Amino acid sequence: MRKLVLLLLGASGLLYSAGAWGQAIDKDKIWNDNRGAVVQIHAFGTGADGSRKPIDAGTGVFVSPDGYILTALHVVGKDDDWAKVGPDQTPDRHVEVTLLDHSGSPHVISQNAYVKVIAGVDLALLRVDGHCFQYSKLATLRPSGFPTLVAIVWGTDTVPHPTSTDLTETDVSKNGDKLTVDRIAAPGGYSGSPLFNSAGEVVGVLDNRFGDLAALAVPSTEAVQSVPVTGQGSGGAYPASCYALCSHPDNGIDHWNHEEAWTADSGWRDGGSDPTSYCATEKLKQESAHPGAVVTFEALPEDHRVQWNPFKHDQYRYSCKGVDRWEPVYVAARSPACGLQSQ
Known part of the structure; x- marks a missing residue:
């Protein structure tokens, strides 16, 4: 199996990947098309040892208009990391989700998101109430060749922003099936950040720090089967009730x-x-x-x-x-x- 590495590029909006035979990726377009789908996540509650347990902020991305959010599992913690409450032994975990509004200001949309663990990988699918969320489409194939990708990250002390990356080949023996991101410090809050290809599809989710200037990413193909099918295309036809009311030439x-x-x-x-x-x-x-x-x-x-x-x-x-x-x-x-x- 082949291993892929992501190399960070400069801040230019329109970038080219030599390994993708000159195929262009427009960082600004990826950002503008998906900024409303990226969220910041905070998890807190009572840990398994009985202590109050906050977890540093992480990032996630809506992958369905019906409130499903993909992120790294460790952003919200495994069920065993939390104390159990009630007759159903539910984890004492509260998940707060923050989204940018149309003016670009962050606001909390949920303080108790449901968590579904995706087995075998460091991924979780959150669910918040609602049916009209902007969302990003998951790629159904792993990235091939060496295309340029764009990550949208939301650090604990920053606003969300896009970062450009390149895929290159590397050894699979150390990190299994994961992608590797090079030249990125991955500070607090980057875990769960989506990686986009030139088609605007999510191809991976940042997973963990890898050395001082690198990070690992779980391929989004690991999550495709876990996301309910909505029949709505990415950025496409929502029910009319989802749209704002306005007077417009269209x-x-x-x-x-x-x-x-x-x-x-x-x-x-x-x-x-x-x-x-x-x-x-x-x-x-x-x-x-x-x-x-x-x-x-x-x-x-x-x-x-x-x-x-x-x-x-x-x-x-x-x-x-x-x-x-x-x-x-x-x-x-x-x-x-x-x-x-x-x-």
Whole structure:
């Protein structure tokens, strides 16, 4: 089995991976498309030894609109790390989840997220109440070759931000099936951070520090079977109720604040003139008179009169009518153009 290493690159938004044959990854696009799906996680409660047990902050990512969050298991602790309470012997663990709102400010969306352990790996699937969360799609295949990836990390003392990385080959004998991230200090809070490929899919989750300037990552393929299928594509069609209410051009025009009818008459002209060309010219005049207006026109039936003088052409008369409309008022509706409602 092949082992992969991630090398950190610079801060440039658009980066190229030589091992991916020049395939570009846009760090800024990955960040903008997924910033609303990344969360900070705090777990606290009573430890197995009876002491109050806080755990340093970690990071996670929504992988379903229905409130499922993928993170590293040690971010929330194994069930055996906590005291058991109640007849069901539930771990005395509370998981707080913080999300960026539409203004970019962090706010807590849950203080008691449900925890599901993904067996055999350092991964956990959290669940918070709600059905309209922005989310990221999990890759169904391990990354191949040496593509550039982007990690979105949320440290304990920082705001979430993207970091660029490269995959390179290494030995699998020491760390099994995990990916390895090089040149990243992995300070507190980085565990559980998602790694994205150029398609914007999550290919791995930061797992643990590996030396002074490296970290390990669990491939996201280990979690694919654990995430419930929603039938909704990444960033795609949510129920209309998930979207904010707004007036937007994509929703259509309800009415216009201003509407003005007009007519034009060419007068009698010699044969050979073009009624469509005449009306099109009049339309341009209306558009110049009302910049930004939507101008519609209709060419009316032409008039024709025969000239009995053999030295003169037959004459035609053209007319058209139209309507100028400006300052549209758009339909107020819930639609993708309005963005998802704040959670």
